[in-house]
Each structure stands twice: as structure tokens, then as C-alpha cells.
Amino acid sequence: MKHVVGKRQFRARWLRALLGACLSLLLALPVAAASGASGYRHYLLGDADAPTPGQVRPGLLLMGGGDRNFDAMHWFMEKAGNGHIVVLRASQGGEIGEEFFNEVGGIKSVETFVFKDREAATDPKILAALKRADGIFLAGGDQSRYVRYWRGTPVGAALDAHVKAGKPLGGTSAGLAMLGEYLYGAMDGGSQTSPRALADPLGDGNTIETDFLHIAQLKGIVTDTHFSERARLGRLVAFLAKAEHMAGKPLLGLGVDEDAAVAVAGDGSARIYATAPGAGATVVRGGFAQKQTEDAAMNLDRVDTVVAGADSLLRLPEGRVERPLAQRSYAVRDGVLVALDTPMLVIHGGAGVEPGDLTADEEAEVKRALEAALRAGHAKLQAGASSLDAVTAAITVLEDAPQFNAGRGAVFTHDGRNELDTSIMDGASGKAGAAAGLHRVRNPITLARAIMDKSNHVMMVGDGAELFAKEQGIALVDPSYFRTEKRWQALQKALQEEQDAQASNTPLVLPGKAYFGTVGALALDARGHLAAGTSTGGMTNKRYGRVGDSPIIGAGTWADARCAVSGTGWGEFYIRTAAAHEICARVRLDGQPLARAADGVINRDIPKAGGDGGAIALGADGSVAFPFNTGGMYRGWIGADGVPHVAIYREDPLPLP
Numbered sequence: 001m002k003h004v005v006g007k008r009q010f011r012a013r014w015l016r017a018l019l020g021a022c023l024s025l026l027l028a029l030p031v032a033a034a035s036g037a038s039g040y041r042h043y044l045l046g047d048a049d050a051p052t053p054g055q056v057r058p059g060l061l062l063m064g065g066g067d068r069n070f071d072a073m074h075w076f077m078e079k080a081g082n083g084h085i086v087v088l089r090a091s092q093g094g095e096i097g098e099e100f101f102n103e104v105g106g107i108k109s110v111e112t113f114v115f116k117d118r119e120a121a122t123d124p125k126i127l128a129a130l131k132r133a134d135g136i137f138l139a140g141g142d143q144s145r146y147v148r149y150w151r152g153t154p155v156g157a158a159l160d161a162h163v164k165a166g167k168p169l170g171g172t173s174a175g176l177a178m179l180g181e182y183l184y185g186a187m188d189g190g191s192q193t194s195p196r197a198l199a200d201p202l203g204d205g206n207t208i209e210t211d212f213l214h215i216a217q218l219k220g221i222v223t224d225t226h227f228s229e230r231a232r233l234g235r236l237v238a239f240l241a242k243a244e245h246m247a248g249k250p251l252l253g254l255g256v257d258e259d260a261a262v263a264v265a266g267d268g269s270a271r272i273y274a275t276a277p278g279a280g281a282t283v284v285r286g287g288f289a290q291k292q293t294e295d296a297a298m299n300l301d302r303v304d305t306v307v308a309g310a311d312s313l314l315r316l317p318e319g320r321v322e323r324p325l326a327q328r329s330y331a332v333r334d335g336v337l338v339a340l341d342t343p344m345l346v347i348h349g350g351a352g353v354e355p356g357d358l359t360a361d362e363e364a365e366v367k368r369a370l371e372a373a374l375r376a377g378h379a380k381l382q383a384g385a386s387s388l389d390a391v392t393a394a395i396t397v398l399e400d401a402p403q404f405n406a407g408r409g410a411v412f413t414h415d416g417r418n419e420l421d422t423s424i425m426d427g428a429s430g431k432a433g434a435a436a437g438l439h440r441v442r443n444p445i446t447l448a449r450a451i452m453d454k455s456n457h458v459m460m461v462g463d464g465a466e467l468f469a470k471e472q473g474i475a476l477v478d479p480s481y482f483r484t485e486k487r488w489q490a491l492q493k494a495l496q497e498e499q500d501a502q503a504s505n506t507p508l509v510l511p512g513k514a515y516f517g518t519v520g521a522l523a524l525d526a527r528g529h530l531a532a533g534t535s536t537g538g539m540t541n542k543r544y545g546r547v548g549d550s551p552i553i554g555a556g557t558w559a560d561a562r563c564a565v566s567g568t569g570w571g572e573f574y575i576r577t578a579a580a581h582e583i584c585a586r587v588r589l590d591g592q593p594l595a596r597a598a599d600g601v602i603n604r605d606i607p608k609a610g611g612d613g614g615a616i617a618l619g620a621d622g623s624v625a626f627p628f629n630t631g632g633m634y635r636g637w638i639g640a641d642g643v644p645h646v647a648i649y650r651e652d653p654l655p656l657p
């Protein structure tokens with residue numbers, strides 16, 4: 001075997017010669033080893049021959065992939081008697097070993113072996129190191145390499161023997177994903193997304209492997225990592241379905257959040273080390289009643305999950321959780337993961353508000369109005385009403401509140417009128433209703449709803465829409481009802497600015513800041529159905545007949561089985577990017593987590609095109625997003641516990657569900 005001395009080691013040797021420094025302190029020795037077809041790199045820090053100071057005890061550390069979880073690492077090192085750690089991986093170098101030795105500290109040595117192929121798994125030097133190791137840690141990377149390089153090899157057997165001998169084993173990210181009796185091997189080189197995994201649970205993309213490691217405490221368990229992206233629950237459910245299909249027995253899923261580590265003691269009792277509030281591990285109860293069919297999207301009436309947090313006690317391999325952080329139930333419908341019995345309502349009162357725009361009293365009024373809207377929608381959801389009813393109820397409250405640019409308090413057009421636009425969409429049925437150019441409908445959202453429910457149309461405008469409203473018994477008011485002095489003055493200012501710029505005869509250019517307070521609501525009801533609605537007065541000084549995005553299905557409003565969006569911003573840009581639909585399309589087709597999809601459209605694409613604004617988004621799995629690129633956006637949400645959460649400016653804290 002040819003040993004190649006790395007540059008770093010070379011420098012270290014010179015330093016040692018020059019300074020006569022203590023040998024054991026400077027043993028940063030990356031040694032590249034290669035012989036014939038076999039290959040690995042080897043790094044050593046510390047004194048591999050020093051006696052192990054403490055007692056070595058059994059332990060399993062399941063880390064979700066985030067770094068710097070030092071408490072968890074200290075637990076692991078202590079289980080290893082603060083002695084000698086061997087890190088195995090199949091990509092990168094000795095970085096994690098350096099972190100263990102220098103930052104976590106308190107141990108005698110860390111040896112890292114970076115595998116380059118399967119042949120290395122029979123290398124006597126590696127096997128000797130594994131045998132000596134007080135603790136073994138499997139780093140992150142590409143788990144398919146671990147499966148390919150180690151399954152059925154002496155390394156696989158050595159890992160099993162290490163655990164059986166009562167010594168601690170840890171893994172993070174890919175190093176955690178491969179520990180269970182059944183595992184997602186990512187064998188096709190991809191990282192499976194939830195939508196794809198659920199679209200064909202038994203399909204080839206869900207590369208479930210078994211007969212790798214045989215760890216008693218993870219028997220019957222499929223682990224998953226980087227779980228803080230809520231988006232991973234769907235794929236774990238699909239993995240479980242496939243693993244159960246292969247195993248012919250009920251299994252459990254265990255998803256560990258990126259900011260958490262599960263520390264399992266020898267008796268199977270486990271506690272969570274969390275580095276972020278609310279982080280934990282999710283146990284997914286398998287034993288699915290419905291068998292899945294080949295080449296078909298997943299359907300499952302119910303799947304129960306329990307989240308273990310920092311104060312919980314988790315027992316493995318049973319998956320029992322004492323003092324759980326949360327318990328949630330889901331269904332899978334045609335490949336869409338849906339939260340059950342956890343109603344959620346999300347609202348906005350418009351983007352564009354800047355710090356300094358409002359007095360303290362006005363801020364308090366706005367917050368009260370947002371909370372009232374949340375409570376009104378929540379009351380519907382609690383009573384078992386549909387998400388459509390909740391959206392309608394919340395928006396009605398916001399339309400009635402003069403603080404927002406919808407219903408009473410709408411902004412004025414160039415010719416001094418209030419011209420209202422609105423829309424609503426039902427995610428379950430795909431039905432929608434919309435109206436534009438209204439001057440007399442007191443609560444435009446109720447007209448949108450009536451158009452959806454009672455007409456054959458999706459969209460009606462102007463006089464025709466108002467005639468239909470009258471026929472439906474919807475309250476009409478004198479146009480002066482919508483007028484507020486504040487909005488009137490805003491128009492006067494805009495007209496003056498326009499005149500000053502002598503721009504009145506040039507093509508319409510609306511400044512981005514000319515909008516304030518469009519309102520929108522999204523709801524997820526107890527049956528897991530989504531709805532979205534939006535209502536607006538449009539933009540100050542808009543030309544007669546101008547229609548913005550708010551009443552346009554797909555631009556300002558969208559709801560389908562998995563995703564709902566309501567936008568607020570410079571409408572022309574929302575129309576041109578089909579913003580609301582685009583967000584949901586990225587979730588559905590590209591498998592993006594909701595927050596990333598929403599951020600991409602609102603905070604990247606729209607500003608790039610020259611627009612600005614914000615949106616709210618709600619997933620059928622209960623995930624929410626509030627992207628905006630203005631100084632503030634009136635926004636809030638209310639969950640099953642009925643506690644409203646609201647915020648105005650960018651800096652305002654808004655806890656997420």
C-alpha cells in the first residue's frame with residue numbers, strides 16, 4: 001500500500017521539527033491510501049494509542065443533518081468513554097473529525113476513513129480501526145454509496161458487531177438514513193421529493209433497501225433525515241408504504257429534524273437534543289390499512305404521527321412517545337398529503353405598508369381587525385364548516401374594516417371611484433368564482449362565492465355582476481359607503497404627483513407603493529380541504545376599468561388539493577407571472593417545499609420583472625409561508641388552538657405553526 005503524504009501533513013511535520021511541539025497535538029495527518037482498485041483516504045487526529053479514559057457504553061445517536069449539536073455530541077463521546085472515535089464516510093474529507101476533535105473535544109483520537117470504493121470495505125487497516133473504535137460515527141453524504149460499498153461486506157458486519165458489543169454508533173444525514181432495518185437508499189442518485197414519492201409509492205424512485213445493518217433498536221424502523229423541511233413527511237409515508245409492501249409487516253417511520261438529534265440509550269429509551277425551538281423527531285405509525293397498488297398514486301385514509309421534542313421520552317424500537325410535543329393525523333389523497341383535524345386559517349391585509357406609515361393607534365386598530373378576521377374564520381372551522389366558509393367569513397370582516405383596501409376603505413380610481421375586484425377558489429373541487437369592476441356590492445367576496453356556487457360562470461364584471469348580485473339577494477350599497485377620507489387624500493396626492501410629473505397623458509405607470517391593504521384568506525378545514533380568496537380596491541389612481549390580479553384565478557388567487565395562495569402586490573406583475581398558480585405548480589410539479597416555491601415567485605421572479613408585493617401560501621399538509629419584499633405586510637394565522645398570531649412590519653416576530 002502506497003502512502004502519499006498530503007501537503008498539510010508535510011507542513012505539519014516541518015512545524016513540528018521547527019518548534020519541537022508535542023507530537024500528539026499536531027497529528028493532523030491526512031494519509032491518502034490507495035492500492036490497486038481499492039481506495040480510501042485516512043485522517044487521524046490525536047493519540048490513537050492513549051488508553052480510553054471512561055467506560056464505553058451502548059448508545060445510538062441519530063442526528064438529523066444539522067451541525068453544531070454539541071450537547072448531543074458530548075453525549076455520544078461520553079458513551080464512547082471519551083476515547084477513540086472512527087468516522088466513516090464516502091465523500092469529502094476529514095472535516096467532521098476535526099470538528100469532533102477540536103470543537104466538541106474531550107476525546108483521545110478521531111480517525112476518519114473516506115471510502116472511494118467497495119474494495120476498501122475489506123481493507124484490514126479499516127477493519128482493525130473499526131474493531132478498536134470506542135465509538136463509530138457515520139457522516140453525511142450520499143447514502144447510496146454506503147449501501148453499495150458496505151452492504152454484505154466486512155465493514156457492514158463490523159458495524160453490526162460494534163453495536164452488539166455494546167459500543168456507541170452515531171450517524172447524521174445520510175449516515176442516519178441508512179441505519180434502519182429498511183432504508184431509503186437514494187440508489188438512483190436522486191433525493192426523492194414528497195410529491196414524487198407519493199405519486200407512485202411502490203415505484204422505482206422509492207429505492208427502499210434492506211439487509212444492511214441489523215440494529216435491534218431500529219428493527220422495524222425506516223429513518224429519514226433533514227426533516228425540518230416539513231416537506232419530507234410525505235416521502236417518509238411513501239417509503240413506509242413501500243417498505244411494508246416489501247416486508248409484509250407493519251413498520252415505523254422516524255424522521256429526525258435537521259436541528260435535532262435522538263440519543264438512544266442501551267435500554268432503548270431516547271431523548272431529543274434540539275438546537276432550535278420546537279425541533280424534534282417524528283414517529284410515523286405504519287401498519288397501513290390500505291395496500292397500495294402498483295403504478296398508482298398513494299391513497300391512505302389515515303396516518304398518525306407523534307412528534308418527540310426536547311421534553312419527551314421516546315422508546316425504541318416500539319416508537320412510543322411520552323410527553324409528545326405534538327400529535328397529528330394525515331391522509332394521503334391521490335398522492336397529496338393532507339393534514340386532518342388541524343384546521344388552519346392564514347390571512348393577509350395587504351403588502352406595502354412601511355414602518356412610519358401608521359400611528360401606534362392605527363397599528364393597534366389594524367391588529368385588532370386582523371385578529372377579528374382570524375377569529376371569525378376560526379369559529380367556522382371549529383364548527384366543522386368548510387374552508388370556503390372560513391375564507392368568506394374572514395374576508396368579510398376585513399372588507400368591513402376601513403383599514404384595508406377592500407370593501408369599505410378601498411382605494412380610489414383615477415376618476416375618484418371605488419372599483420372592487422375579488423375572487424375565491426375551492427381547492428377540493430377546483431371550482432372558482434370572481435368578480436371585477438364592482439361599485440355597489442358591499443361584500444364582494446360573497447358575490448365571488450355566489451358566482452362560484454350559483455352560476456355557470458367563473459367571472460363576471462361591472463353592471464352584469466351587480467345585477468347577478470341583486471338577483472342573489474346580496475347586499476348592495478350606495479357607492480359612497482366605500483369612501484374613506486384617508487383613501488381620498490391618497491388619491492389627491494397621487495394625482496398631484498402625476499400632474500407634477502406631467503405624466504397624465506403618457507402610458508400608465510403605477511408606482512409600486514401605490515397599493516395598500518388588499519385582503520386575502522386561505523383555509524384548511526378539518527377534512528383537509530383548502531380554499532383561497534382575495535378582495536381588493538386595486539391600486540390608487542388606477543385607470544377606469546383596470547383589472548388587477550386579485551380577481552384573476554391563477555394570478556391573485558389559487559387553490560388546489562395541495563396548495564392555496566392569495567397575493568397582494570403590483571397586480572400587473574402577478575398577472576404576467578401567473579403568480580399564485582406558479583407557486584402551487586412548483587410545489588406540485590417540481591416538488592419544492594411551499595415556502596421555497598412562494599419565495600421564488602414573490603421574492604425573486606416578481607422583483608426581477610420590476611414588480612413587488614407579497615403573498616400568503618398554505619399547504620394541505622398545514623405548512624404556511626408569508627413571503628413579501630416590501631417593508632411590511634399585514635398578516636396572521638390561527639391554528640387549531642384558536643390563538644391568533646398577527647404581524648405588520650418585516651421585523652415583527654410571527655411564530656410559525
Ligand code: ASP
Nearest residue numbers: 515518538548568569571
Ligand atoms: N394586487 C392588487 C392589485 O393590483 C393590489 C394589492 O394587492 O394591494 O389590484
